[in-house]
Amino acid sequence: MANTAPGASPPVVAYLRWLLLGWLLAAVCQMVTASTVLQPLSDGDKEAIAGYFVADADGFYGSLQETYHAVKALEILERSDVESQKICEAVVKSSSISVEDAFYVVKITEVLQCPQGAEVAKVVVPILQAGVVNANSLLELHYSVGALATIKGWSSNSAVHKDALSDVFTLLKELARPDGTWHYSKSDSESSVKAAGLFPPFSFPTTAIVLQLFWQSQNVCMIACIGSVKTAAIKLFGNLESHGQGVFYFSESKDETSQGGGALAATWAVLRGSAALAAVLPVNLKVEKEKVFGIANFLLRTGLALSPTEAFYQLDSLSVLEDYRPAVPIIVQPSSILSLNSNNNLEVAVTTVLGKPVPQVEVALVSAHHIGADSPPVWSSQNFNYIEDSGKYGCDFLSAISGLGKYKLRLEVKPKEHSSYTSGGLVTSSVTVVSAITVSNVQLAVLDSDSGIPDFSAVLDFEKQEKTSLSANHLQKLHLSFELTSPSGSSFKPQQVFLKLVHETHVEHLYLVKSSGKGFELTLDFLGLVEKLQYLSGTYSVVLIVGDETMENSFVWTLASLDLDLPEAPEGTALPPTVPVEVNARFAPKPEIAHIFRQPEKRPPILLSNVFLGLTLLPLIGFFVGLRYLGANIKLFPTTGLLGVAAFSFHGAIASILLLYFLFWLKLDLFTTLKVLGFLALLTLLPGHSILSYLADLSTKQKTS
Amino acid sequence: MGSTTADARALVTALRSAYAATPIKLKIIDLYVVYALSTVLVQVVYMSLVGSFPFNAFLSGILSCIGSAVLAVCLRMQVNKENKEFKDLPPERAFADFVLCNLVLHLVIMNFLG
Numbered sequence: 001m002a003n004t005a006p007g008a009s010p011p012v013v014a015y016l017r018w019l020l021l022g023w024l025l026a027a028v029c030q031m032v033t034a035s036t037v038l039q040p041l042s043d044g045d046k047e048a049i050a051g052y053f054v055a056d057a058d059g060f061y062g063s064l065q066e067t068y069h070a071v072k073a074l075e076i077l078e079r080s081d082v083e084s085q086k087i088c089e090a091v092v093k094s095s096s097i098s099v100e101d102a103f104y105v106v107k108i109t110e111v112l113q114c115p116q117g118a119e120v121a122k123v124v125v126p127i128l129q130a131g132v133v134n135a136n137s138l139l140e141l142h143y144s145v146g147a148l149a150t151i152k153g154w155s156s157n158s159a160v161h162k163d164a165l166s167d168v169f170t171l172l173k174e175l176a177r178p179d180g181t182w183h184y185s186k187s188d189s190e191s192s193v194k195a196a197g198l199f200p201p202f203s204f205p206t207t208a209i210v211l212q213l214f215w216q217s218q219n220v221c222m223i224a225c226i227g228s229v230k231t232a233a234i235k236l237f238g239n240l241e242s243h244g245q246g247v248f249y250f251s252e253s254k255d256e257t258s259q260g261g262g263a264l265a266a267t268w269a270v271l272r273g274s275a276a277l278a279a280v281l282p283v284n285l286k287v288e289k290e291k292v293f294g295i296a297n298f299l300l301r302t303g304l305a306l307s308p309t310e311a312f313y314q315l316d317s318l319s320v321l322e323d324y325r326p327a328v329p330i331i332v333q334p335s336s337i338l339s340l341n342s343n344n345n346l347e348v349a350v351t352t353v354l355g356k357p358v359p360q361v362e363v364a365l366v367s368a369h370h371i372g373a374d375s376p377p378v379w380s381s382q383n384f385n386y387i388e389d390s391g392k393y394g395c396d397f398l399s400a401i402s403g404l405g406k407y408k409l410r411l412e413v414k415p416k417e418h419s420s421y422t423s424g425g426l427v428t429s430s431v432t433v434v435s436a437i438t439v440s441n442v443q444l445a446v447l448d449s450d451s452g453i454p455d456f457s458a459v460l461d462f463e464k465q466e467k468t469s470l471s472a473n474h475l476q477k478l479h480l481s482f483e484l485t486s487p488s489g490s491s492f493k494p495q496q497v498f499l500k501l502v503h504e505t506h507v508e509h510l511y512l513v514k515s516s517g518k519g520f521e522l523t524l525d526f527l528g529l530v531e532k533l534q535y536l537s538g539t540y541s542v543v544l545i546v547g548d549e550t551m552e553n554s555f556v557w558t559l560a561s562l563d564l565d566l567p568e569a570p571e572g573t574a575l576p577p578t579v580p581v582e583v584n585a586r587f588a589p590k591p592e593i594a595h596i597f598r599q600p601e602k603r604p605p606i607l608l609s610n611v612f613l614g615l616t617l618l619p620l621i622g623f624f625v626g627l628r629y630l631g632a633n634i635k636l637f638p639t640t641g642l643l644g645v646a647a648f649s650f651h652g653a654i655a656s657i658l659l660l661y662f663l664f665w666l667k668l669d670l671f672t673t674l675k676v677l678g679f680l681a682l683l684t685l686l687p688g689h690s691i692l693s694y695l696a697d698l699s700t701k702q703k704t705s
Numbered sequence: 706m707g708s709t710t711a712d713a714r715a716l717v718t719a720l721r722s723a724y725a726a727t728p729i730k731l732k733i734i735d736l737y738v739v740y741a742l743s744t745v746l747v748q749v750v751y752m753s754l755v756g757s758f759p760f761n762a763f764l765s766g767i768l769s770c771i772g773s774a775v776l777a778v779c780l781r782m783q784v785n786k787e788n789k790e791f792k793d794l795p796p797e798r799a800f801a802d803f804v805l806c807n808l809v810l811h812l813v814i815m816n817f818l819g
Binding site for chain 1: 743796800
């Protein structure tokens, strides 16, 4: 690649294609590797999500629903750029609105903690109370009951009538189905085919709120009804779907009653509802911790949302999981790089899904295994200590390991006091132990080819990045040797060690430096390399490249500038290639070619042309005047009998031929013209022949008589 | 000087009287030739004023006129009774030739006109 001839472009393209393919494969592998470690919502993700919500001039974010989503999401993100005063003032003024709008007005007022709560309640309570009475679907119940539960206490008249409540509860019981799914509306229960597999996402919150209202209105709900709701809720978690790797989610039903938003919306609704239910039920809702962690897994791995609505569902679901009663998922993230030189502890960050540190857990290292080495696990169980400053857990890992390299870790997280934390079982991750490598005894020499006696020799100091200059010819050799030592004192063998010769024209030659005994050594015999160097004399830069994954100080070091004197190229050898074309330049867009049309020729003024058209007609007039002056006439032109017909058709045929010529000039092509011309010529020939022969006969008679 | 003018006048008068004896048919042909050539003159003047840009159009205009003039001269030679060379050729035959040649000439001219 270094000295590719300019003519060899197809192999170069093929090579680049393979390179690209390799890169893609590597990227995919990296994604797979990355996917094994779950990460909480990063600051960048939060910033990106906040970017979805853009306020208009009134401070709103679109419709009432979109504004509610936006202010709720921005509250979770702890951002203060919401113009709450403007929104509050606008919201109070909204009147004659639907139950759905009233619900969002109440929710916005709640999130922004508007001081106008009582005024809002005055406007929306009649609407909502009517909504409760008239509701016959889950969604309507969700809006009206949900809003009323929220504004309870804002105003004195907002309580729901107890009779209405019991109606609502009866309706809910009707809609609930024994398998944990729900009918969408009363009419649905009659057409069971349509309702099959139906899962409206608003069943739980509504049930929870109704229960809450029952509780607070001191009504006695039978133990049986609590039991049935709880059973329905737990059964609903049986509907969780999974696509492997511990990812769980609720899928949306595929009929027209769904509210859009896909699996995210469905998962959000169940989480919100079950959280509300768990908050009001006197008994604990037993949901498997693996499933809760699986849901967290789904929410974090699903990537950035595509719309503000999806972003709200994702963010609100995560905020529910922050304090979810059945189980709170936590995320364990060990640091991926550990340097021997800095005496760092191995640190593990334990956070909630939104990235808050969790201090009340016990973190233990179950085992550590050196990847690539056939050694047994280097670590037995060891506990981590909580570090107050960083909010992370740390342990002294370096004292027990054998050397540099990549280690596979298995961590266990046990909740200390709060028993509901779940980390989804053992956490597997890897850490790379790195260190600075000592480079010593760097010796660069020019040897005589025959005797091997050094003509020139220099010892270079790596710390100072020293550079020397030397000269050589084709009868000499270049010799390089150096040693690499790891901190433990053993010799270190990195993955990549190369020597690069770069000519002043940027032609590059790469040589692999092999390890020999204690260190690394390379001898370049210029006599054998003359042809490969293409007889190119001049100044070369000698560059040493050493790199490894576990090497903190991987380097590219210009050792020397080498003035190389090579013999002249013999006759007939190919010329040295010019500077290899930069890949970027080769594939960069070429400069745009602006098409320039031919400039039209300058034409004379129309008036002048017309004047000369008239002038060309002048001689014609002159011709006719002259004829008159000469006394020419057409008195002898035969007008009667067969002769007259012949004479007229002869002249008519000639005129038609001239007309044909005129049409040929205007539009006809040559072939059409010739076809018609053949016909007309025949038509001219016959009368022409008869009339002219008659005239000829006439004149001969006159002569003879 | 005076004699020169008189000589020239005498020459022109002699020419005119000699030409007056020419048959009227030949005079018509002569008039036609003059007509064709003066049309050429107008076109040449036009070209010298505005340039020869659609050169093919200019060329076909000129050649059409010159060709007509040449054909007319040929016709005159054949029709002229003084000309003993074409004594056996009837003038009608000459006229037919003239018409045919003109038609062929102008087919080419139209093709070239563009």
